């Protein structure tokens with residue numbers, strides 16, 4: 001996220017409080033991520049913020065084997081995770097052997113400081129069996 005503005009202020013405040021907040025539409029009931037001014041499903045404007053439960057599954061991932069800078073120690077995993085709320089987000093998978101990851105693997109939300117963004121960012125780790 002390049003900056004905090006009126007649309008994503010609540011999201012940023014949530015991260016600062018250790019919560020991943022998603023928008024939920026009061027018209028169609030669906031969730032969306034990233035934050036927008038209207039519902040991406042029905043264009044409704046009755047959006048409220050709800051806390052993500054923290055569960056999801058790996059939809060896709062790639063293993064980066066050459067760090068782009070000293071801030072990124074390779075190998076690391078960039079993934080698309082489908083949250084249980086029905087939204088997909090790009091994130092990192094931490095504390096996992098990249099060779100053991102699979103599409104569909106359940107993951108759990110965590111937070112991690114990253115060098116290129118302020119505050120803690122949402123990441124995921126393999127869910128406990």
Ligand SMILES: [Zn+2]
Nearest residue numbers: 025028039042
């Ligand atoms: Zn909607």
